[in-house]
Amino acid sequence: MKWYVLRRLAWTLxxxxxxxxxxxxxxxxxxxxxxxxxxxxxxxxGGDVEGAQxxxxxxxxxxxxxxxxYRDYMIGMATLDWGWSETRSQPVVEAVAAAxxxxxxxxxxxxxxxxxxxxxxxxYSATHRNTLEDYAASSFAFFGxxxxxxxxxxxxxxxxxxxxxxxxxxxxxxxxxxxLANARQLLAPALVVTLSSIAGEMRYSRxxxxxxxxxxxxxxxxxxxxxxxxxxxxxxxRPALVPLxxxxxxxxxxxxxxxxxxxxxxxxxxxxxxxxYKAIRQQDVAxxxxxxxxPTFVALLGNLAQDVAYTVLDPRxxxxxxxxx
Amino acid sequence: MSGExxxxxxxxxxxxxxxxxxxxxxAPRTAVVLVxxxxxxxIVGYETLLATGxxxxxxxxxxxxxxxxxxxxxxxxxxxxxxxxHPLYDNPRLTRRYWATFRRNRAAVWSLWFLAVVFGLxxxxxxxxxxxxxxxxxxxxxxxxxxxxxxVSGTCVGPVVDGMCRGTWRHPLGTTGRGKDVLVSVIxxxxxxxxxxxxxxxxxxxxxxxxxxxxxxxxxxxxxALMRYVDVQLTFPTFFLYLLLLYLFGGTLFLLIVIxxxxxxxxxxxxxxxxxxxxxxxxxxxxxxxxxxxxxxxxRRHVVPNxxxxxxxxxxxxxxSLILFEATxxxxxxxxxxxxxxxxxxxxxxxxLATAWWISTIPGVFLFLTVLALNFxxxxxxxxxxxxxxx
Numbered sequence: 001m002k003w004y005v006l007r008r009l010a011w012t013l014x015x016x017x018x019x020x021x022x023x024x025x026x027x028x029x030x031x032x033x034x035x036x037x038x039x040x041x042x043x044x045x046g047g048d049v050e051g052a053q054x055x056x057x058x059x060x061x062x063x064x065x066x067x068x069x070y071r072d073y074m075i076g077m078a079t080l081d082w083g084w085s086e087t088r089s090q091p092v093v094e095a096v097a098a099a100x101x102x103x104x105x106x107x108x109x110x111x112x113x114x115x116x117x118x119x120x121x122x123x124y125s126a127t128h129r130n131t132l133e134d135y136a137a138s139s140f141a142f143f144g145x146x147x148x149x150x151x152x153x154x155x156x157x158x159x160x161x162x163x164x165x166x167x168x169x170x171x172x173x174x175x176x177x178x179x180l181a182n183a184r185q186l187l188a189p190a191l192v193v194t195l196s197s198i199a200g201e202m203r204y205s206r207x208x209x210x211x212x213x214x215x216x217x218x219x220x221x222x223x224x225x226x227x228x229x230x231x232x233x234x235x236x237x238r239p240a241l242v243p244l245x246x247x248x249x250x251x252x253x254x255x256x257x258x259x260x261x262x263x264x265x266x267x268x269x270x271x272x273x274x275x276x277y278k279a280i281r282q283q284d285v286a287x288x289x290x291x292x293x294x295p296t297f298v299a300l301l302g303n304l305a306q307d308v309a310y311t312v313l314d315p316r317x318x319x320x321x322x323x324x325x
Numbered sequence: 326m327s328g329e330x331x332x333x334x335x336x337x338x339x340x341x342x343x344x345x346x347x348x349x350x351x352a353p354r355t356a357v358v359l360v361x362x363x364x365x366x367x368i369v370g371y372e373t374l375l376a377t378g379x380x381x382x383x384x385x386x387x388x389x390x391x392x393x394x395x396x397x398x399x400x401x402x403x404x405x406x407x408x409x410x411h412p413l414y415d416n417p418r419l420t421r422r423y424w425a426t427f428r429r430n431r432a433a434v435w436s437l438w439f440l441a442v443v444f445g446l447x448x449x450x451x452x453x454x455x456x457x458x459x460x461x462x463x464x465x466x467x468x469x470x471x472x473x474x475x476x477v478s479g480t481c482v483g484p485v486v487d488g489m490c491r492g493t494w495r496h497p498l499g500t501t502g503r504g505k506d507v508l509v510s511v512i513x514x515x516x517x518x519x520x521x522x523x524x525x526x527x528x529x530x531x532x533x534x535x536x537x538x539x540x541x542x543x544x545x546x547x548x549x550a551l552m553r554y555v556d557v558q559l560t561f562p563t564f565f566l567y568l569l570l571l572y573l574f575g576g577t578l579f580l581l582i583v584i585x586x587x588x589x590x591x592x593x594x595x596x597x598x599x600x601x602x603x604x605x606x607x608x609x610x611x612x613x614x615x616x617x618x619x620x621x622x623x624x625r626r627h628v629v630p631n632x633x634x635x636x637x638x639x640x641x642x643x644x645x646s647l648i649l650f651e652a653t654x655x656x657x658x659x660x661x662x663x664x665x666x667x668x669x670x671x672x673x674x675x676x677x678l679a680t681a682w683w684i685s686t687i688p689g690v691f692l693f694l695t696v697l698a699l700n701f702x703x704x705x706x707x708x709x710x711x712x713x714x715x716x
Binding site: 011018026027142143145146147148149151154155158161254257262276280288295296300303 | 556557560561562564565566568569570572573574645649652653656657658659668671675678679682685686689692693696697700701704
């Protein structure tokens with residue numbers, strides 16, 4: 001098992017290196033959107049095209065050989081020197097450091113609520129199969145996976161912000177973090193993220209729990225007189241937690257990352273998502289890279305945690321090839 | 326199955342001629358698809374490489390000029406017809422059995438009707454309706470039967486009653502702030518969603534099935550290399566990979582589809598591979614091999630048809646997610662600015678939520694319903710095609 005975990009760790013490192021290298025390759029191979037904007041600006045100010053191009057490349061070290069650029073890029077990435085954000089006039093790392101608390105502020109509660117509620121509702125659906133509640137939960141799950149996050153956020157603003165006036169239309173970052181006003185304006189974003197992640201959670205935990213609801217050991221427990229609560233928590237939930245824990249870590253995290261990106265753009269929350277969106281709009285390449293790479297690394301770590309969790313939770317896991325996957 | 330007594334079940338009716346035909350002669354269906362594909366490639370090739378001038382090549386019955394995207398879409402429709410619809414027509418008994426299971430899911434049947442309407446409108450609408458154009462004189466017109474203050478709409482196309490501008494049938498779903506008709510934009514958006522959903526899924530299915538079966542059949546180093554590559558591909562979170570690629574290379578719908586298609590087949594390949602590994606051990610494959618069938622023949626005639634149900638189920642769930650992705654990136658401004666897609670209209674109305682509610686909400690309703698319907702249909706398809714997965 002130790003060997004397996006070490007191998008997964010090594011694979012995560014290799015994957016990180018691959019992600020960084022591929023990203024470098026992609027950026028190097030594509031026309032720099034920032035360069036054309038700069039050249040156009042210089043030409044308008046009276047400069048010539050080639051001079052502007054050359055000065056842009058010199059300023060960013062783009063006139064050096066590719067491998068030197070690659071080396072500096074990798075060293076920069078490893079030492080947390082992620083470049084300079086032109087539009088914000090501050091190091092990229094600082095911009096990210098200022099933004100991430102806003103993303104966590106509503107993302108973490110949403111993750112927690114959707115995990116607990118999703119598993120609970122899924123278990124209830126599985127044990128009360130084909131009842132009215134089960135159908136209601138399934139319909140709700142369909143609703144949740146089908147509704148576009150960004151549109152749902154807009155509808156919430158329209159109904160509860162514009163028409164009813166219960167929530168502010170735009171996020172105000174001047175209120176203290178630990179205040180009622182902040183909680184009120186984060187309620188709707190948290191709701192959108194919760195809805196998009198809870199649906200998958202419900203469906204998956206229902207399907208997983210269904211495998212155990214009619215198994216021999218649950219029937220035995222029933223025969224010896226275990227209460228329905230005890231059967232669900234001790235005999236169904238425990239084996240179901242193994243596959244569930246894996247989707248919890250990696251897939252759920254992914255859903256939350258995506259939906260928080262969109263929610264921040266719609267509600268104007270100054271977190272990582274909005275930072276990335278603004279960077280894209282304003283052609284700030286270094287910042288775009290950072291804000292795309294961070295969720296990728298988070299997902300990589302999530303995958304690693306998922307595999308390690310599996311080895312701890314499930315003694316049956318096969319450490320060999322991937323035939324069984 | 327024991328109660329069935331249909332003609333084709335009887336042993337005497339087995340079409341020996343078809344079974345004995347060798348791989349040298351093309352099956353009629355393959356021939357039709359090949360001829361059609363060549364025709365499409367020829368037309369698009371002519372239009373992009375040889376045709377001169379910027380105007381339409383054909384003036385009648387509608388002014389038209391084929392683009393690479395149209396060509397890809399036509400190819401997709403051809404393949405869907407030949408390998409998706411034709412077998413159903415060809416094999417009515419199987420179709421009836423599938424339909425009997427499918428029909429049990431009432432939501433899915435309604436969804437199918439809704440999707441048929443969206444499909445028809447998306448195909449025919451853009452040919453009959455002119456592309457929505459900017460018309461500053463008709464901005465912020467409300468949908469029919471609703472009214473907004475004239476301070477919002479400015480000049481009002483419809484009647485003004487008590488200072489309220491009322492919607493007219495000229496713009497049944499209202500107009501955007503710059504006067505684009507929302508209904509026409511929604512219909513054009515249907516075609517965009519159709520194209521993204523179908524073409525991308527076809528690319529993914531083709532690449533995924535090829536890689537999956539080749540990996541399962543070759544084994545050894547080829548398998549290892551292909552699956553390692555799939556691991557790497559699946560390492561990137563899809564959304565952020567698309568985001569980066571569209572930011573760096575995007576700009577047209579064609580490129581968006583290519584980017585989605587070329588980077589998203591990992592999951593399908595993995596699924597097909599594990600299915601194909603199981604099929605490889607089945608008796609009929611061993612029987613075919615012992616009677617001298619080659620690997621290519623076995624893969625084409627025995628393995629691919631037998632994993633096709635898994636592939637169809639997988640594909641039916643890919644379509645809604647791809648449509649959602651396209652809408653999302655159009656909303657973020659990374660789509661094709663020249664194509665009126667749903668996400669783009671939703672984004673256009675975002676700044677006017679307080680005054681013009683209809684711009685952002687109406688295309689979203691269509692997006693939501695389409696994705697919901699596709700999910701329902703996909704769910705029912707899985708129940709109908711894959712009896713093992715039915716819980």
